[in-house]
Amino acid sequence: MLRLKIFIISIFLISVIVAVASGPIMVDLPVYIKALLLFWLFSTLYTHLNIVVKKGKIKMDYGISYGLAMGLFAGPLGLLLFEIVQRFIVYFNRKMTKTADPDEFLHVFYNIGAFTLNNSIAYYVFTALYPTFSQIPFGFWFLIVLLIIIVSxxxxxxxxxxxxxxxDIKNRKDAIDFVKSRSVLDMGKTAFSNGLLFIFLLEQRWEMLLGLFILNYIVSRSFLEKSQSIQNKIERDKFKQMAYTDFLTEVYNRAFMDKKMSELNHSGEQIGIIVADIDTFKKINDNYNHAVGDRVIQHFASILQSFLSEDDCLFRSGGEEFTIFLRNRDFKACVDLVDTIQKGVENSPASAEYKNEAISIPYTSSFGLYFYKTNEHLEIKKAYVYADDLLLQSKDQGKNRISVKNGLADLPLSIRYTN
Incomplete structure (x- = not known):
């Protein structure tokens, strides 16, 4: 855009005028060159630690800047030369590594102009206010913080x-939100880093200046690596959750059921395996549509989940079929719970929308419960098949029934039903 280019070039030209008008570099040339080399080395080194944020069509690098310390030490002209050297070396590096944006050259002029102009203004504010601030305790640091606020x-x-x-910013609210997005902690870090660097430059304590640069680099790199590690873990957990979660009901899917079976197979714990499904589900789809059918499946999953504890596991093992692993319960507790679940389903019709009208859909469900202790003689997958067979027997007996068997007591099949 022409207006954007005019604005950026204007900032650059104003910064050059201010820097040249301020007079020569404020320190001896050998001292300035030494400071320039150190600042350039570490400022360039820090560029790969910057956080790149995209705002619409604009990419912005967020990273610590040491231009304030250089400006206070060498004056606006010394600051301008530092920014030119630093920004163009970064530019050529990005061009060689093919990481430069299409408008990278224009960005160079913006960075030179904005940082030079802002820190030149800070230089004149410091010169004007330091005699006053130096009279109060910690006045130097209060003034440095004030300068960082002005520059920001x-x-x-x-x-x-x-x-x-x-x-990308359309109104005042967007502008205010943009300003609020700036980190106060980052501003504090910038203020105290620049303040210490300025003191070390004035005293020409190069070893302390070098140590501060190295410390800042180590802390910044450590923070970045930790942030990346946390982000990677979040992404891994998210993908893992997606891989093991049923998209419709948001309960565990068949893949996670298989994984859980492997974990529990030889654990030696008593477990109640329930296989349940919705009775006459095909009629719901035929009488309404698949969207209503999906809503009934979601409702069924939420009802099942509401009766379970944190140790229990609920899986969507098929279309309208669900599997439950009941843990840390004896046989009687499992039977009582499945009986309660069945009544809960029967007494809680699903709500859905059909032809722009809210409808209530009563339905029932059938259950098969097989209780046993995981061991090397009977794999949990086989126990799951037994539970599934019990569900089929409930269906054969007329639906809306519970079939249970205690694999530990070798009791005969028990059929329970609700009229």
Whole structure:
């Protein structure tokens, strides 16, 4: 955009005028060159630690800047030369590594102009206010913090103008939200780092300056690696959850059921395996539609889940079929619970929308419960088949029934039903 280019070039030209008008570099040339090399080395090194955030069509690098310390030490002209050297070396590095944006050259002029102009303003504010602030305790640090606030607000103002030109900020609320997004902790880190660097530059304590740079780099790199590790874990957990979660009901899917079976297979614990499904589900789909059928399946899953404890596991093992692993319960407790679940389903009709009208759909369910202790003689997959067979027997007996068997007591099949 022409307006965007005019704005960026204007900032750059104003910064050059301010820097040149301020007079020569404020320190001896050998001292300045030494400081310039150290600042350039670490500022360039830190570029790969910057966080890149995309705001609409604009990419912004968020990273610590040491321009304030250089500006206070060497004056606006020394600051301008530092920014030119640093930004163009970064630019050529990105061009060689093919990581540069299409408008990277324009961004270079913006960065040089914005950082030089802002920190030049900070230089003049410091020169004017330091005699007053030096009279109060910790006045130097209060003044440094004030300068960082001024520089941050100026930078945000430029970016708001740019984002307004590109259409990414449309109103005052967007602008305020953008300003609020700036981290106060990052501003504090920038303030105290620049303050210490300025003190070390004035005293020419190069070993302390070098140590502070190295410390900042180690802390920043450690923070970035920790953040990336946390982000990677979040992404892994998210993908894992997606792989093991049924998309319709948000309960565990068949893949996770197989995984859980492997974990429990030889655990030696007593477990109640329930296989349940919705009676005459095909009629619901035929009488209404599949969207209503999906809503009934979701309702059935939520009813089942509401009766379970944290140790229990609920899986969608088929279309309208669900499997439950009841843990830390004896046989009687499992039977009582499945009986309660059946009544809960029968007495809680599903709600859905059909032809723009709210409808209530009563339905029933059938259950098969097989209780046993996991062991090497009977795999849990076989126990699951027994539970599934019990469900089929409930269906054969007329649906809306519970069939149970205690694999530990070798009791005969028990059929329970509700009229």
């Amino acid at each position: 607000l100026l930078s945000d103002t430029y970016l708001i103008i740019i984002l307004s030109i590109t259409g």
